[in-house]
Amino acid sequence: MTGRPDPAAELSAPPAGDVAAAAAECKARILEREGIAMFVALHDARPGRELRVRDPLAEAEGARLAELFDHYQRGLAAAPVDREVEPHGWLPPEAAALVDVLVVLADQHLRARPGPPP
Amino acid sequence: MSIVTRRSQHQAFAAGAFLRVVNWHNTLESERRTLRAELAWYAERHDPVLPGDLDRLFETGQWGKSRPGLIPAFYDGYRNHATVAAPVCDELGITAWFFPPTAFLEVPPEQQREYAEGHDIGLLAEEPGQAAFAMTWDDLERISRRHVVAAHTANHVSDREVTTAEDAEREVLEPVRRIEQATGTRPPAFAWCLGAPFDPSSPAGRAVVEAGIRYQVSNTAYQRIAD
Numbered sequence: 001m002t003g004r005p006d007p008a009a010e011l012s013a014p015p016a017g018d019v020a021a022a023a024a025e026c027k028a029r030i031l032e033r034e035g036i037a038m039f040v041a042l043h044d045a046r047p048g049r050e051l052r053v054r055d056p057l058a059e060a061e062g063a064r065l066a067e068l069f070d071h072y073q074r075g076l077a078a079a080p081v082d083r084e085v086e087p088h089g090w091l092p093p094e095a096a097a098l099v100d101v102l103v104v105l106a107d108q109h110l111r112a113r114p115g116p117p118p
Numbered sequence: 119m120s121i122v123t124r125r126s127q128h129q130a131f132a133a134g135a136f137l138r139v140v141n142w143h144n145t146l147e148s149e150r151r152t153l154r155a156e157l158a159w160y161a162e163r164h165d166p167v168l169p170g171d172l173d174r175l176f177e178t179g180q181w182g183k184s185r186p187g188l189i190p191a192f193y194d195g196y197r198n199h200a201t202v203a204a205p206v207c208d209e210l211g212i213t214a215w216f217f218p219p220t221a222f223l224e225v226p227p228e229q230q231r232e233y234a235e236g237h238d239i240g241l242l243a244e245e246p247g248q249a250a251f252a253m254t255w256d257d258l259e260r261i262s263r264r265h266v267v268a269a270h271t272a273n274h275v276s277d278r279e280v281t282t283a284e285d286a287e288r289e290v291l292e293p294v295r296r297i298e299q300a301t302g303t304r305p306p307a308f309a310w311c312l313g314a315p316f317d318p319s320s321p322a323g324r325a326v327v328e329a330g331i332r333y334q335v336s337n338t339a340y341q342r343i344a345d
């Protein structure tokens with residue numbers, strides 16, 4: 001034990017059961033003044049190139065992240081109405097839905113939750 | 119093939135091809151302690167990601183880090199990035215990425231509110247009495263000594279607003295040159311307002327490559343676009 005926080009703890013945490021409520025909580029926050037946490041993909045767009053990750057930590061975390069992504073994607077797809085978490089009306093519907101999944105996913109499994117400032 | 123799909127995102131995550139980022143915009147003095155607490159929380163659990171770390175990953179497939187990497191990113195060239203965000207990062211030993219729309223830095227202070235309101239640069243209710251809202255070029259040069267400075271167009275425009283050679287010069291090539299002149303380093307990354315991904319078939323996408331940018335930053339991905 002080092003006493004340091006486990007960097008993977010947030011990904012290991014169980015996913016939110018009520019995804020619609022988690023999305024509503026995100027929407028209520030004032031994103032203009034808060035850090036917006038996101039898990040983003042990495043792609044190699046150079047012609048003829050492809051990113052192949054051979055990093056044990058990233059590979060292990062990636063499998064869990066994909067599971068969580070699917071969980072929130074299913075949950076938001078099943079949410080009744082008013083799914084747009086971020087105000088991104090400029091995006092095509094599928095892209096907007098994807099951004100919403102990523103925002104909720106990161107809000108639950110990446111966003112800082114420090115105690116109140118001293 | 120579009121990368122902005124659920125299938126593509128799932129595949130990238132499952133393959134370990136992902137990155138943690140936290141995007142800030144306005145960082146008010148009144149929120150300094152909250153920002154510090156959040157950044158400290160991230161720093162206890164993650165290592166900052168520098169352009170060289172991304173280069174290594176794309177060349178070798180390995181991060182070479184024992185902890186997950188994270189990019190703290192500050193968008194839109196606010197003055198409080200120079201007076202709040204960067205100093206807090208410095209205090210915590212964190213390297214962040216800054217994305218200023220360069221034309222905002224050149225607007226006279228008395229005109230910056232109107233400029234911000236006309237260019238989708240959000241100002242908050244607490245700010246009406248400020249003398250200036252944008253950082254200066256000197257601020258940006260100081261920030262660049264310890265942080266990454268990336269490009270974010272000149273006038274905070276989207277890729278759809280770059281359709282001609284003149285647009286590309288004004289919104290892509292010139293801002294990249296100005297940042298390189300001010301900081302001594304070519305910006306490694308470029309982000310459009312509204313976060314569009316790289317489109318090599320568009321005038322906008324071709325301009326980003328022509329500017330010598332290595333990474334396109336979008337809402338859902340960081341893309342390596344050139345060597």
